[in-house]
Amino acid sequence: MTAGDNGGSARADVVVLTALEVEYRAVCAHLQELRPVRAERGALFEVGSFREGSVERRVATHMTGPGNPGAAAAVERAAALFAPRALLFVGVAGGRKDVVLGDVVAADAVYDYETGKDTEQGFLPRQKTHQSAYGLVQLARIVTAGDTWQRRIRPSDGSPLPRAHVKPIAAGGRVVAHHRSDAGRRLAAAAGDAVAVDMEGFGFLAGAYLNQHLDALVIRGISDLLGDKGEAHDERWQPVASRNAAAFAFELIGRLPEEAGAARPAPAAHAVSPSARRQHKLTIHQLGVMADALLDIPGMTSPARWQQLLDELPTVGTAVGRQSASRAEALALLRTCEAYGALKELVEVVSVLAPDTPATAELARRIAELGRA
Template sequence: MRILLQTALHLELNAMKAYLSDVKSETHPETGSKYERGIFSYQGRQAEVLLVETGAGNVRAAEETTRAIEHFNPDSAFFVGVAGGLKDVKLGDVVASTKVIGYEMGKDDDEFRPRLDTLQSAYSLQQIAKQLLRDDNWKKDLPEENRDQIAAYVEPIAAGDKVVASERAVAFQYLRKFCSDALAVAMEGNGFMVAAHAHNTEAMEIRGISDMISDKAEADASGSQPRAADNAAAFAFAIIRQKLTDTKKKNNIKDSVFRGKLLNTLLEMYPQGPEQDDIWKRAGGDVSILSNSMSRRSQWYNALERLALGGGGAKMTLQTLIEQVRIDYPNLQNDLF
């Protein structure tokens, strides 16, 4: 599984980087964009994670999202960071988007006539987020003394290129009038969602409330931003944990039905058998168990049977095999992988 995590600020990126192991810096081969790539592990499953710091604003977010998706081909993408609270939230609370409302589009005539650019978050991600709220088990990475003070919501988030710093601001009055269902406002979500939708990538924005519009400067000075970023990261990784759990239930190498589907798919991709392109070896498999005296289908059948019994190789798992297949087929769209 591949997860793209994007932020606007360095402190937000660091909040998510703390969840990863084996983090390495990476450079986009064409644009020179700098990334951090690492591994998130949970109950024997792993997600490969790419961290991207986009900078502020919807235009930058759209550009960097496009580059990162084309480079990394993620299964899911999240924009995670801090935001201003508009209503019904307090400092430290988390809002996961049902939709992102681009509020600055419109026609400026005798009066401004809004043409809101609204994009829905992926249904599957909304369902996981709502389940986390029902179970109330997403807070385990937060300091125990703070857990009861923090709430999470799955509600709309507004996005524009203005820093709204006062309830007297024209933009705030506009948000109250035309985006009355939004709980938070930030500056990157619309560009991020536009790019994700264009690439058919399931996406969601997740924000920790670092200030209320009426006391933005005071809240920022109090250290609310790092706390809000930590809370947003905790919720994002709770979603990723659930995705890994759901995938584990669905794709179990010990399940004969799944193994049969995997056999047929691998035979199409690697018709010369497990030794083609060193796929078995690259995945950490023991090539000595492979026999050239069998048909290619039999080779794959026996190799997967060994893997199901834990004998594919000392360093081999279903996940390492999937990771190598995805390297060979970066645009693969298949539920088995």
């Protein structure tokens, strides 16, 4: 696909990010009909189907590589390309306390234990914390309370059934090899209740924080313990921990309420008064649904028609990048129109450029139902 061609495939209800190939394979084992979508500023994603009963959800996957910066950047790209209802980071972590090999931790909070100030007297922590989305944490607690998720582990290799926990974890830029190392002591001092350590969770949640209304959750399988690390553990337990974390993640995805896991029509216009709706900023998913309708208008993805649309919105159009239409560009245009109070003007221009088309009517209906026109 070209950089400006979504091909109708760049739509996903949930995005699952991983750092390592072993984690990525464990996630993909739960998906059907995986296919690549166009790159978003170089980041390559695959989208597949996950079916739970009669409900089918579209799940996008991406491998970030190790580290907090890459995880944060991947969130930004996933938000621009998919506008998902939920974003998960799934993979392995080192256990610090209260967990055993193979256990799964859904992180209700992630600490950046490396932030601080080095002085003559020693290191003074200035710990930063990001929290996972409240609704996803609550759902993770429900999944943890039952054993249904364990039946999703594939393939089952006869290992003892893992337990699941909803607890804080810590994240930093180094591999913590022992609890008596400098980083290990820092963890004990600044993040005493963290049960595990990873290298991406804080950057991932920081990226979600910067993209307002994006629900995110970190899910980790324990592949080693700080007091007992080694290559043998990686070979034996990384695949096990990855499969366990993926099983928990897809049990959670399968339990997402319809409104949080699959696109559906917006509520009826009379459900909330227009004045009340105008008090709330549109969520990334609401913008994503409108972006889909805009790009579905015949001819709108052609460079000439996209330029014509921007030219007819002089105040708004000058604030948007002049590139061929893509989902990222459509989201940028809609955000700008919302900021300028110009969504009604957008509908009027589109109605002239492409009158009497179902997609134009759908875009107008969506905007009207949200009280923006």
